[in-house]
Amino acid sequence: MLRLYDYLPSGNGYKVRLLLTQLGLPFQLIELDIMRGETRTPAxxxxxxxxxxxxxxxxxxxxLPESNAILYYLARDTPYFPLSRLAQAQVLQWMCFEQYSHEPNIATARHWIQHVGVTPEREAALAEKQRLxxxxxxxxxxxxxxxxxxxxxxYSIADIALYAYTHVAHEGGFDLAPFGAIAAWLAxxxxxxxxxxxTARPG
Amino acid sequence: MLRLYDYLPSGNGYKVRLLLTQLGLPFQLIELDIMRGETRTPAxxxxxxxxxxxxxxxxxxxxLPESNAILYYLARDTPYFPLSRLAQAQVLQWMCFEQYSHEPNIATARHWIQHVGVTPEREAALAEKQRLxxxxxxxxxxxxxxxxxxxxxxYSIADIALYAYTHVAHEGGFDLAPFGAIAAWLAxxxxxxxxxxxTARPG
Structure with a gap:
């Protein structure tokens, strides 16, 4: 059986849990608490x-690490990944956008606000992350x-990758009210x- | 003919120029100076x-934007991208690593030192980027x-993606001397x- 090492509040992990569930693939969830350093042990x-x-x-x-590489591995040759070379590249384009321009700002703002706290040293960086x-x-x-x-x-893994942190962006201090097309797409x-x-436990 | 909008010192652009050259695909290079805001014009x-x-x-x-998505588009069905599903996912794994854990630290440190200057406000952030x-x-x-x-x-697009900013990491203040296996791979x-x-002009 597939095993997924994961942390339930992680949007990156959620991408994989969501796709595995939609593909109907059973898997064993091995939960690690990143706040207690469980992903930094020698083992x-x-x-x-x-x-x-x-x-x-x-x-x-x-x-296999890296959420978007895992999505590709699981989705190739399924309806969650298109067939044409250009459409495949466009799926990867949006997944690259997610990891470079979206996640480091939206997920990190959420992580600071929800989990580690916004220290005075982080305030300017948080404002910049919210702008980006x-x-x-x-x-x-x-x-x-x-x-x-x-x-x-x-619907493809590009949507799954971008849904993961967009639908919880409010937890990072983002107001989605001005983004009507995003709201309709989230639905x-x-x-x-x-x-x-x-945070639903799969299976 | 293919057209590439690019900035010659950009490692992300370099990835694409290198692959296009190795594939023997002719292209028109349209240079934009990011330091003069030429990628932020309405056009x-x-x-x-x-x-x-x-x-x-x-x-x-x-x-098609996003350097690593462009690499995929150009390399699929060529010797620069493997055939098996797992090897393909591993190529994407290293390209995701490059965009998330490598480029934002190494390329940004280089950009600050070489192009925009390390202001006092950037000093702590630079030290953190050099650590990461x-x-x-x-x-x-x-x-x-x-x-x-x-x-x-x-040799695949995973190597091209990681070579781009690794081989100029010294310009971002990184000492590659402790990394002998990286030096041999760069060669x-x-x-x-x-x-x-x-910064060689192709063609």
């Missing part, structure tokens, strides 16, 4: 030298004004068959 | 709402001690047929 660093979750362990023991996070949301809003989903008018994603909530 | 934001280079324009006018950048280099070093290239013992990448230097 875990042997599994993932970069010390992060999620980490997927295949049935033969192969270890709003800019990323504006890019999504502009695209979704003309599209139902991110690529090819079909479409939530209405997909076998949807799973972020 | 350019119509092409890429995220306001970044590189941006690939296909022959039919389709616009060294951690990313240590992850690469650990992998390369047991491997010739990042995936499947063959192997440089020895690939049709290699191109970062």
């Amino acid at each position: 875990y660093l042997c599994k993932n030298p970069n010390g992060r979750v999620p980490l997927l362990e295949l049935e033969d023991g192969t270890l 996070g709003r800019a990323a949301l504006a890019v999504m809003e502009g695209h979704l004004r003309g599209h139902t989903y991110f690529v090819g008018e079909a 479409r994603v939530r209405a997909q068959p076998r949807h799973l909530a972020i | 350019y934001l119509c092409k890429n709402p995220n306001g970044r280079v590189p941006l690939l324009e296909l022959e039919d006018g389709t616009l 950048g060294r951690a990313a280099l240590a992850v690469m070093e650990g992998h390369l001690r047991g491997h010739t290239y990042f995936v499947g013992e063959a 192997r990448v440089r020895a690939q047929p049709r290699h191109l230097a970062i």
